[in-house]
Structure formats: C-alpha cells, structure tokens
Amino acid sequence: MTVRRTWLAVALILYLALAGYQLELPGLHYDEAKEAGVNAMQLLTGAPVTAFRDAGVSVGGRTWPLMVQDYIGALNVYLALPLLALTGIGVPNLRLLPLLCGLLALLLLERAISAWCASLRRPDLDPAPDSLDTPISLAGLFAVSLLAISPSYVFWARQGIFVTNLMLPFVFLCLWQGVRWLRGGQSRALVMAALGGGLALYAKLSAYWVIVPFVLLAGGWWLWARLRRSPAAPALGWRTATAALAAFVLPLLPLLAFNWQTGGTWTSIGGNLGRSYYGVENGDIAANLLVRWAQVGQVLRGDQFWYLGGVFANPLAPWLAALLILAGLWRSWRSVLPPLLLAAGAFVASLFTVSDLFVTHYVLLQPLLVAVAALGAAALWETRATLRPLLRPVAAAGAAAALILWLAFDLAAGLHYHQALARSGGLAGHSDASYHLAYHLQYNGMGSPLALDWGIDAPVRFLTRGAVTPIEIFGYTSLAAPDAQYLADLVPFLSNLDNRYLLHAPAATVFAGRREAFFAVVQSQGLHAALEQVFSQRDGAPLYELWRVYAQ
16 A cells, blocks of 8 residues: 555646646636635725625625626635635646636546446445545546646646536546445535535536436436345435435535526526527537537647647547547446446436536546546456466456557646746746736726627736726627627716726737727727827737727
C-alpha cells in the first residue's frame, strides 16, 4: 500500500505543478469574473452586490446572492471568499479555488473507483465493506494518473469557474458514497450521497447528466435485488430515506428561493426546450449526436484549447480509450459495464441543452470516460494470470504500453500548451489584453464607461476591485441584432461628451449589430465618434476599442 500511496501522491503533485504554473494566464474570462469574482470582491470590499436577477437574501445589511446564472448556483462565490480574504483579490488568487476543486475531485474519483472495485470482491476477502479506508485500487491510480496530466482536465481546472468544475467533487462524492451504501448498507453513506447529489445540482444543473443515470442504475439494481430478497441489497428504513431526502433538498433551497423570487430557472428551461438561445434544435437528436460524438474525441485528444495560442493534441487517446474499454469488457465486464452505462447515460443527457452544445460542458463527462478506460486497463492487468501462459505477457505489455503512450502524449501536449500560452497570453475572450484595458480605465479616471458588447464588464470590475464599473447596455435579447431598447438606452448617454464607450474590434465582436448601431446613432445626433485607444493581443490583433464622442 505504501507504493500505491506514493504513486497517488506523485500524480497529485504533478497535477498541481501543471495546473498551477503561470496561473495568471490566460486572461480572466468573463464567466470567471461574473460567476464568482465580482460578487466575492463586492462582499469583501463592502461594495453594493450586483446579484443575478437582483435575487438574494438580506443578512447583516448585505445582499447575499442565490444564483449567478439561471442554472448555476452561487457556491463559487462563497467558496472564493476565504481564499480572496487570505491571499488578496487577483486572478491567480481566484483560480486557486478551481485548482483545489480539481485536486479534491481527483481524490474523490479515486475513492469512488476503489469503492466500486472493492464492491466486486468476495465478502470473505473484504471483511469491512463499509470501511472508509478502502484500499487504493489499481484502476483508481490509473484514472488519477491519466487525468493529472490530461490537457482537458488540467486547463479546464485552471479556469474551472469558467466551466463550473465545482460539480466534479460533489458528483464524485455522490458516486463514492452511493457505492458505499449499496455495498455496506450504512445509512450515513446514503445521506452523504444524497447531499453530494444536491450540492452538485446546485453548483450547476447539468450535473443531472450523471446524478440521474446513477440514481436509475443504483436504484434499479437495489429494487431488483430486494425483489429477489437478496441479502446483498441494503435495507432502507423510512428514517434513512427521510434523512437522505432532506440532505438532497437542503443544498437546493437557494435554487428554490431564487425561483420563488424570479422564476428564472423555469423560464430559462421552458423557453429553450425546443430551440435554445443559441439556436440548437433539441429535437434534432441525430445532428446533436454527431456534434457531441465529435466532442468526445476532442476532449480525449485535448485539442479544444485554441485560445491558449496553439492547438496540440494526443491523437492516440480516443483509440487507446476504446481499446482499453473493449479489453475491460472482455476480461471483466462486471467491473466495466455499469460505469460505461453511467457514462453513456450522461452522453445521452448531453444531447439536449438550453444554451449551446459547448465542448466545455464535457468537463463533467471527460473524467468518467477516463475512469472507464482505467477500469478496463486494470481489468486487463489484474486478470492476466487467468489467461494462457503465452498470452499473459501480451496482456500485461498491452495494458502498460497503452497507459504509457497515453500519458506521454498527454504530457507533451500539455507542455506545448504552456509554451504557447506564455507567448500568446491567451486569445479573444481569454486574452490578457483585458488586464491592460482595466488598468488604463482605472488609472485614467474612467469609472463608468459604456460597454456595448458582451465580455467586457465583469473582468474590468474584478480587476479594478470595483473602481471601474462599466455599464452594459448592449441587450441580451438577440445575438444577431440590437433591439429598440438598446437605442433608447444609448441616446441619453451621448449628451455627456465625457462618456467613454467600449467596443470589441470588428473581428472580435460577440453581439452583432451594436457597433454599427452606435456609429449610426452618433451620426444621427450630429456628433462625431473618435477612436481613443486600442488594446491588442500579444500577437498584435486588436481586441478592445475605447471610443469618445465629440460635437461636430
């Protein structure tokens, strides 16, 4: 066991080294600032809190936000508070939170896998099935090792608030404790599983991709075993069931309170069931499946991080994962098939969205796929002794070669990404040009510029600690064109010639039509717009523009 503990420690240290290096890069993304940084900064500095949809709870004269999006809870805000209070308000400081979440997720995933492997053993070989000190499994070590240097896992963990990686530790806590309950029947394990599931859903509702299939699989097995009167099925008394239900609902109370105040979640889901905000047809399952299937290969290869300054990949990873899963089904289908069905259930759930089929959603699925492949590799390694003597070294060499190749190509891709990031500083919405923009506004006394596109306001607020508070008026009604309210909001500001206007450069514009409408309205008012400053990426591509309006 000492060897396995050392192995686990080395893998975790390697993860921290890869994920923690140059943590200030890429630049702060809008979602990182919006979904944790700004509210945490406001609570720490005593500034008025801009709660999402103005929904919050007033305690001690302060407003405490309930949610940061219609389907994302405010957990990141509250977990960031002690870190920022201890280390200061800054980008690396904020990113310590998702970095540590990634570390905790690895530990809990190992526990979940090891508990699953232990549940497959004979009871007489494992006399303490409910023990928290489940031996570290080979499959758990394989999974942690692969994820610790995976470009997808590492670079999503660095910006984990951007992808809500906070779901991961809670999901894996739910899986671990759920397996412990099925295996040993301890009431507190079921209560902890329910609590983990509720926290995961509050962190982000898309956690249901894993939570719901797990409940169906675990609940289906339990019912089947109870109907057969199997002694392996744990008893479930009303007290335990009530405690588990309460533990599940408790973390969801802020979500329920938010919808009591605003109805935002129900409106968001109900209004996007057919055609989502970004134009995804949820009824077109075949088209969505093709997109998602391609993304499965993408997250295993790790070639989705173009915004770091280059595209690097492990082209072998999808093939190695498939081979290891097939080998695992051949050698020990009982250990591989249920987790594979869990990942398949999550994949099916991912075909439907209220936003878009973003590859970042697969921050939740990628660790599961790697875990299933790790279970396959362990099954191949541990059952090699049951093969014919001539096949034993082939099985061992095959498992070892697959893992070594996977690790080597992932490590090379991750190191190349770091080199590219050091040169580029990040691209587009991830560029460190936002740092230069924020400090220019702050130190030139421009406290309330008008933000005429998405992606500008929240990073500037956080980076300046609230000294600059841009006013967003571009309107979220449509991505394609401004609405009448945009023009109505814009015109009164033009009368003050001291105002500044923030736009993205044409190639970087997110919400279309606002730029053109701005210039048209300026001209219609008999005014003249002058470009005052351009903020570019390190490669020279213009990203942000600062405009001022003059009288003709």
